[in-house]
Amino acid sequence: MDFEWAVQVQQLRKRFGDKEAVAGIDLAVPKGTFYGLLGPNGAGKSTTLAMVTGLLRPDAGSVTVAGLDVWADPVTIKSKIGVVPETLLLFERLSGRELLEYVGRLRQLPPDDVAERSEQLLDVLGLTGEAHKLVVDFSQGMRKKISLAAALLHAPQVLFLDEPFESVDPISVRRIRSVLDQLVQSGATIIFSSHVMATVEMLCDHVTIMNHGVVVNSGSMEKVRDGGSLEDAFARAVGAENLDTSDLAWLQQGELRAHA
Amino acid sequence: MPTPELVRIVMRMKLRLGFRTSTTQETVFTGLLLMVGVGGAAAGLFGVWSQFGEPDRGTRAMLALAAVSLGWLFVTIVFGGGEGTLDPARFAPFPITDRQLVVALFAAAFLGAPAAATAIVTVATASYANSIAGAVVMVVSAVIVTVTAVLSGRVGITTMSGMLRGRRTREIAGGIAALFGVSIALVATLLGEFSEYLTPDRLATARSIVRFLPWAWAPEAAGLAEEGNVALALAYLVGALAFAGGLLWVWWRMTARLFTTRAISEESSVGNGLVPRWMTVFGRSPIVGVWARSLRQLRRDPREFLEVAGFLPMMVVFAIPSFDAIQAGNQQVVLSSASLGVAIGITSLNMFGADGRSFGVDALAVGNITPVLIGKALARISIGVPLIGMMALGLAIATRGWAYIGPSLLIGLTGLLSMTAVGMFVSTRFPFPLPEKAMLGGQGADGCATGIIRMVALVSAMLISVPGVAATALTTVWVSPMAGTIVGLGSVLYGGGLFWFSATRSGRWATHEIPRIFQQLSAKV
Structure with a gap:
């Protein structure tokens, strides 16, 4: 099926009690792009991604992924997407290799393909030596990597990553970046949220900045940066440009010594 | 200081x-x-x-x-x-x-x-x-x-x-x-x-x-x-x-x-391969994958292991009233082993509990929850049947009631199928996450209604299994073990029908309600 937008979101809303986590946002993610979703903690990024991937039912609005309505045909949608959520979803009592085999079986991939792809992914992500350990004994960075491997196993058309580089060592970040680059070059779309501006700036060609459940800036990287750095643009968008830290003057070493 | x-x-x-x-x-x-x-x-x-x-x-x-x-x-x-x-x-x-x-x-x-x-x-x-x-x-x-x-x-x-x-x-x-x-x-x-x-x-x-x-x-x-x-x-x-x-x-x-000093952390290490060789005869479907994964989890996850292992003393509990019958050489006592089917079946009433948020792996990978339900139920059945067989064999050795082993297994399997049928319904409608530190005083997210729901489910499962179980048991006792075995095959078909009906209906319902189940299982415990 041919489609222009990898993800289209219209007037998406979600409320938890008194708090409106997502307050009617619109998003249009072009196919074949590396798309960054930015925002401070509690901005509504993870809630948005959960609704877009079918793990959270929105109160209102529509979501299409790869040209299909997420809530009308969830089974087909799930065969086309990969997800690495912020709070990782992993079966703790499977080994890394068993987890990939399990996901491959659920996705009904040929066993030989699963075995071959698993080994390649484990190798690229630097997990080959740890693949026999139970996930419950993995470090946070290893959990991120095995979760990414599980999300990549079926070569998804659209990949959603929520803070993919958190707790991951710099060498692995490099490896993951090259894997993701390769995926985008093959025509897939990656949507990821992150707090690391340098990484977003390096990888993404489009960004959306959210704050308090609404989109406060969106567009191509050049347009959003507006001649400055992404960090400055982000700070402007969320209203955190001039942070007053004068109250913390006591942190200066001279002050500490004076009280010691 | x-x-x-x-x-x-x-x-x-x-x-x-x-x-x-x-x-x-x-x-x-x-x-x-x-x-x-x-x-x-x-x-x-x-x-x-x-x-x-x-x-x-x-x-x-x-x-x-x-x-x-x-x-x-x-x-x-x-x-x-x-x-x-x-x-x-x-x-x-x-x-x-x-x-x-x-x-x-x-x-x-x-x-x-x-x-x-x-x-x-x-x-x-x-x-x-x-x-x-x-x-x-x-x-x-x-x-x-x-x-x-x-x-x-x-x-x-x-x-x-x-x-x-x-x-x-x-x-x-x-x-x-x-x-x-x-x-x-x-x-x-x-x-x-x-x-x-x-x-x-x-x-x-x-x-x-x-x-x-x-x-x-x-x-x-x-x-x-x-x-x-x-x-x-x-x-x-x-x-x-x-x-x-x-x-x-x-x-x-x-x-x-x-x-x-800090203690050295322990790390686990397991062999390769999710699906054991004996299970490969059942094909490569997602059901087999979930079945294999659930068996692994039942063995490795202490919460699930203890839930199943906790019912093993039931073998003794069931056997105690049978002592007099065993001493008297009453061969019909072998049939009491079938009650283990119900005991193991009880563990199917919250099949997603130990998965917690990991339910998202199933939800995101297959979308359709029916094979997940069937695989999880099969894991419990494949543990229950050998246990029933072992207990029946033990009682048969004590009483020389070999002819009653077949009917016992069929009654037990019918009970397991009926229990897991109800279990699939309850697990999708009323899931609650089990605390990760259940053995160290962790508190579950189950409310006071959970006990009532479980009790109602248990009684319901027993009631719907009665036609199949009673027909086999009564035929075995009143007619002959051979006749009971033939009727027992029909009972298993009855239990299988209940199982399939519940799996498809509950699976369809759960597939539509994935977000709700996911949110219920995501409660912090």
Whole structure:
């Protein structure tokens, strides 16, 4: 099926009690792009991604992924997407290799393909030596990597990553970046949220900045940066440009010594 | 920081943490603990008073005090491993020495209802004394018993605190705690049943053995003092004091080690391959994948393992009423093994509980939950059927009722299919996450309605399994085992029909309600 937008979101809303986590946002993610979703903690990024991937039912609005309505045909949608959520979803009592085999079986991939792809992914992500350990004994960075491997196993058309580089060592970040680059070059779309501006700036060609459940800036990287750095643009968008830290003057070493 | 200041801080912290409660459940739990402490002291005093007129009260006092002293060690090893208030490792970041810490922790260890109850009861035994010298020895003995008991508890907790850093050790300890709890209940029941056999002769024999244990030296001193043998009592007191000093030294060393070093973390390692070879004959479908994964989880996840293993004692429970029948050689007793099908089937009532948020892997990978439900149910059935077979075989060996093995298996399978059919319905409609630290006092997200739902589900499952189970059982008993086997095949078809109906309906419902189930399973526990 041919489609222009990898993800289209219209007037998406979600409320938890008194708090409106997502307050009617619109998003249009072009196919074949590396798309960054930015925002401070509690901005509504993870809630948005959960609704877009079918793990959270929105109160209102529509979501299409790869040209299909997420809530009308969830089974087909799930065969086309990969997800690495912020709070990782992993079966703790499977080994890394068993987890990939399990996901491959659920996705009904040929066993030989699963075995071959698993080994390649484990190798690229630097997990080959740890693949026999139970996930419950993995470090946070290893959990991120095995979760990414599980999300990549079926070569998804659209990949959603929520803070993919958190707790991951710099060498692995490099490896993951090259894997993701390769995926985008093959025509897939990656949507990821992150707090690391340098990484977003390096990888993404489009960004959306959210704050308090609404989109406060969106567009191509050049347009959003507006001649400055992404960090400055982000700070402007969320209203955190001039942070007053004068109250913390006591942190200066001279002050500490004076009280010691 | 001066040591007295640290002592004051730690004692205040223990009191504050002990009484600070965040939920109604914790408030109730703390209240219950206090009641247990006060109740324990009252019961102990009553026990001391009730033995006052016994001629062998010295022996009774000695055995009771020894039990108290040793009890602290066992109870804290089993139930006190999760205590964080006095965990030395938590003090590691602070600028204090291990000597200061030991002093502070030692003082704080005497705060609390159990220590107070122990002190009250042990000192009360001094009322047995026949002379002033004897009374003095008994009071000193009571103090040493209390100190030894508390120190034993500290050694137990510190040992567990060091051991419990590894996940596997924690899980094993959780299992041991559960089994220990069952054993304690059994021992208590047996003591109650056989109390009339506690004659003075037997008690004296027990004392002559128990007094070799160092925990019994101070109690033995009390017993000897009550009997007027003050000189020998003093000798035992010296030994008891030395033992308490030894315990203090051991605890000091252990505390210092935990305070300054970290235990090496444990890591698991398993062989390759998710699906065992025997299961490959069933194909490559997602159902087989979920089946294999669930079997792995039932074996590796202590929550699920204990849920299933907890029903194994049911084999004994079911077998006890059958003793007379077994002795009489009644072959029909073999049929009782089928009841294990229902017992194992009960574990299917919250099949997503241990998955928690991991349910998202299934939800995101397949979308359709029907194969997930079938795979999970098959895992329980594939455990239940061999167990039913083993029990049937055992009973058949005892009664030579070989012909009843077939009907037993078919009745058990029908029961399992019926139970898991209801289990699939309940697991999708009313899922709740099991706490990751279930074995260490973690609280589940199940509300008070869960028990009612489970009970209704259990009764429903039994009712819907009646046509199949009863037809086979009655035909077997009234006509013949062969006829029962033929009818049993029909019963399995009936159970299979229920299974398929529930799997498809519940699967379709769950597929539509994935977000709801995911949110219910995402509750923090």
